[in-house]
Amino acid sequence: MHASSGSVLVVHGGAYDIPLESHEAHVAGCRDGVEAGWAVLTSGGSALAAVEAAVRVLEENPTFDAGRGSFLNAAAQVELDAIIMDGRDLNVGAVAAVQHVAHPVTLARLLLTESEHAMLAGAGAELFAREHGLPICAPEELLTGRELERWKAAHATGKPQAWEPWGAQPHPSDTVGAVALDAAGNLAAATSTGGTFNKHPGRVGDSPLVGCGAYADNRTAAVSATGEGEALMKVVISKLVCDFIAQGMNAQEAGEAAIQILAERTPGEGGVIVLDRRGQIGIAHNTPYIAHAYVTSSGEIVTGIQAPASNRNQRSDDGL
Numbered sequence: 001m002h003a004s005s006g007s008v009l010v011v012h013g014g015a016y017d018i019p020l021e022s023h024e025a026h027v028a029g030c031r032d033g034v035e036a037g038w039a040v041l042t043s044g045g046s047a048l049a050a051v052e053a054a055v056r057v058l059e060e061n062p063t064f065d066a067g068r069g070s071f072l073n074a075a076a077q078v079e080l081d082a083i084i085m086d087g088r089d090l091n092v093g094a095v096a097a098v099q100h101v102a103h104p105v106t107l108a109r110l111l112l113t114e115s116e117h118a119m120l121a122g123a124g125a126e127l128f129a130r131e132h133g134l135p136i137c138a139p140e141e142l143l144t145g146r147e148l149e150r151w152k153a154a155h156a157t158g159k160p161q162a163w164e165p166w167g168a169q170p171h172p173s174d175t176v177g178a179v180a181l182d183a184a185g186n187l188a189a190a191t192s193t194g195g196t197f198n199k200h201p202g203r204v205g206d207s208p209l210v211g212c213g214a215y216a217d218n219r220t221a222a223v224s225a226t227g228e229g230e231a232l233m234k235v236v237i238s239k240l241v242c243d244f245i246a247q248g249m250n251a252q253e254a255g256e257a258a259i260q261i262l263a264e265r266t267p268g269e270g271g272v273i274v275l276d277r278r279g280q281i282g283i284a285h286n287t288p289y290i291a292h293a294y295v296t297s298s299g300e301i302v303t304g305i306q307a308p309a310s311n312r313n314q315r316s317d318d319g320l
């Protein structure tokens with residue numbers, strides 16, 4: 001792969017206490033996602049197209065809580081949230097609680113380009129998908145045996161554990177996201193999720209909320225977040241990162257400052273990937289792990305499960 005004049009791409013595959021046996025799958029999935037987005041950037045595609053392509057691959061991978069393989073809600077249904085944002089003009093497309101769309105990030109992008117609305121939910125979002133010829137899928141296509149078993153085991157107790165936003169038990173958080181800078185200097189961000197396990201039907205997390213699950217502004221940065229949605233939305237974490245960058249912080253400092261606010265003001269945990277307008281990368285989290293991958297300016301793919309300190313505070317054109 002060749003470097004694409006200043007292009008940078010970062011993806012994440014969730015931030016939590018990712019079990020050791022699942023590290024490899026998370027890292028491999030992030031690599032696949034970053035490769036798909038990078039192929040778009042190197043063939044002259046936009047940052048917006050790149051983040052969509054990366055997230056689509058992550059949605060297809062059942063390792064993650066997005067698209068196929070998503071957690072089930074309390075009614076044993078998959079309900080998906082997604083957002084995509086264009087840093088050129090702050091245009092945003094977001095969908096919430098959709099059940100029959102395999103690639104909610106694509107539905108979100110369709111909304112961004114084809115509608116005067118910024119966000120659609122539930123049946124209305126699916127109607128929009130139908131109106132624009134997006135494939136509608138059967139619920140089984142998004143369902144995996146692993147998630148059905150997880151749901152059955154929880155409900156077999158007769159008292160299924162309601163997910164507590166900041167309960168004592170750590171909970172999985174396999175949401176996916178991507179941020180990109182293209183050769184034209186434009187930023188974009190996208191995030192996609194099945195939300196939290198056993199959530200109340202209709203629950204919408206931070207992921208599709210502008211400034212929470214993602215934000216992109218060519219003047220500052222592109223950010224995608226993951227973690228405890230009820231906490232992340234309270235501090236509007238992705239916009240918070242961009243505001244810190246506007247104040248002069250670098251990408252890593254801004255990510256860490258926002259996570260610090262999250263920790264101080266809520267009991268929640270999460271992580272962010274950050275890409276500023278100069279191509280500087282930040283990866284910050286107060287969870288044990290954050291699965292991620294990025295491409296350096298030389299085209300080398302770097303993957304990880306925890307942001308290594310040695311990768312911090314460096315510009316992408318320094319080779320990271």
Ligand code: ASP
Pocket residue numbers: 014065172173174175193194195196204205206207225226227228229230232
């Ligand atoms: N933030 C997502 C939500 O609360 C979950 C996650 O990041 O995994 O819906």
